[in-house]
Amino acid sequence: MNILLPKAITSAMFGAGTNIPEVDSSITPAEVQWVSGGSFAKGTRRTLNGYWYEAVQDMTTNPANTIQPGTAGAEGYWLKDEGAPTNRMAPFDKYLFTKARRAGSVVYELTPGFINGVAIYEMEADHLNITVKDGATDLITPVDIELWEQAPGLWELLFGELSRGTYYALKDIPLNPNAKIKITISRNNPAVEAAVGFISVGNWKTLLAPLAQASGVLYGVEATTRDYSYSQEYKDGTYIDVEGRKATDINLSCVIDAASAPSAKSLLEQILGKAVAIEVSELPRYSHLATVGKVTGSVRSVNWPTAQVDLQIKGNV
Structure with missing residues (x-):
C-alpha cells in the first residue's frame, strides 16, 4: 500500500526543457497574463x-x-x-480532468529537491519517457515504455480495440537535492495532441504487513466508479443526458506491525484534506486499484503484534 506525500510545485522548479510556456498563447483561448494598469471590462x-x-x-x-x-x-x-x-500548471492542481495539452508531446523538466517518487495519471499518449539526472549522470535507469497495453489473445490483437495505459508510478529515486526529472509524454504522430491530467512528485510512504516487505492490504479491496453525469428534463417529457466527470473511490483495510501504528496515524494527519496519489499494489493485476483523492481513515490496535488501518479514498474527478 503506497501513498505519495506530494511536494508543492513552484515556478522556480521548472527547467528549460519544459515545452509548455508559463503563458501559453498557442492554445484556445490564448492565455493572456494580467498586468497592472490595464483596462478590464466585466467578464475579461x-x-x-x-x-x-x-x-x-x-x-x-x-x-x-x-x-x-x-x-x-x-x-x-x-x-x-x-x-x-493554466496549460502549464494543469497537471499540478488537485483534479485529473484539467489536462496539459500540446501537439506531439508534453514535456516537463522539474528540479523539486529531495523526493523519491513520481505518479502520473490520465495520460493521453502512446509513449512515456522519464529520466532523472544529476547533471549528466543518470540517477535511475531511464524509463522508456509504450503505453499501448498487450493484447490478451490473437483475436484482440487483430480485431479488438487495444487500450492505452493512463497511469504510471516511479519509485526508489535516490535522494539528491539536484535531481532533475524530465517527463516526456508523446504521440506516435506529432500532429496528434498529447495530454496529461495529473503529475505528483514527492515521497512514497508504504504500509507494510508485519514481518514482511510486502503490501499489508487485505483481500476485499473495493474500487467503486462514480459518474457525475446527470439528466436535464423538460416539461414535455424529453430530456438530454449531460456527460459528467468520472472518479474512482477505494475502500480498503491494511494490517501493519503494531509498532508502525503511530507513524500510520501521523501519515493520515499529514495527508488530511489533500489530494494524494494512492497505489494499493504494485502487481499488474491490481493496477485498477490506483487513484487520486482525499483520504480519511482510522488506525485500530488489534492485538499486541498488529494494528489495522482502514482507509476510505474519495477519488477526484
Whole structure:
C-alpha cells in the first residue's frame, strides 16, 4: 500500500526543457497574463500564478485596475476559476480532468529537491519517457515504455480495440537535492495532441504487513466508479443526458506491525484534506486499484503484534 506525500510545485522548479510556456498563447483561448494598469471590462479573463481569473466588474481606472488577482483585496474584482489552471500548471492542481495539452508531446523538466517518487495519471499518449539526472549522470535507469497495453489473445490483437495505459508510478529515486526529472509524454504522430491530467512528485510512504516487505492490504479491496453525469428534463417529457466527470473511490483495510501504528496515524494527519496519489499494489493485476483523492481513515490496535488501518479514498474527478 503506497501513498505519495506530494511536494508543492513552484515556478522556480521548472527547467528549460519544459515545452509548455508559463503563458501559453498557442492554445484556445490564448492565455493572456494580467498586468497592472490595464483596462478590464466585466467578464475579461486573465491568467496569473497558474490560474485563470475573471473580472466581475469593470476596472478601467486606478486603483481598481491595479488590484492583483488572487490577493486579499481582489474580492469583488476578480474571481478565480478553480477548474481552469493554466496549460502549464494543469497537471499540478488537485483534479485529473484539467489536462496539459500540446501537439506531439508534453514535456516537463522539474528540479523539486529531495523526493523519491513520481505518479502520473490520465495520460493521453502512446509513449512515456522519464529520466532523472544529476547533471549528466543518470540517477535511475531511464524509463522508456509504450503505453499501448498487450493484447490478451490473437483475436484482440487483430480485431479488438487495444487500450492505452493512463497511469504510471516511479519509485526508489535516490535522494539528491539536484535531481532533475524530465517527463516526456508523446504521440506516435506529432500532429496528434498529447495530454496529461495529473503529475505528483514527492515521497512514497508504504504500509507494510508485519514481518514482511510486502503490501499489508487485505483481500476485499473495493474500487467503486462514480459518474457525475446527470439528466436535464423538460416539461414535455424529453430530456438530454449531460456527460459528467468520472472518479474512482477505494475502500480498503491494511494490517501493519503494531509498532508502525503511530507513524500510520501521523501519515493520515499529514495527508488530511489533500489530494494524494494512492497505489494499493504494485502487481499488474491490481493496477485498477490506483487513484487520486482525499483520504480519511482510522488506525485500530488489534492485538499486541498488529494494528489495522482502514482507509476510505474519495477519488477526484
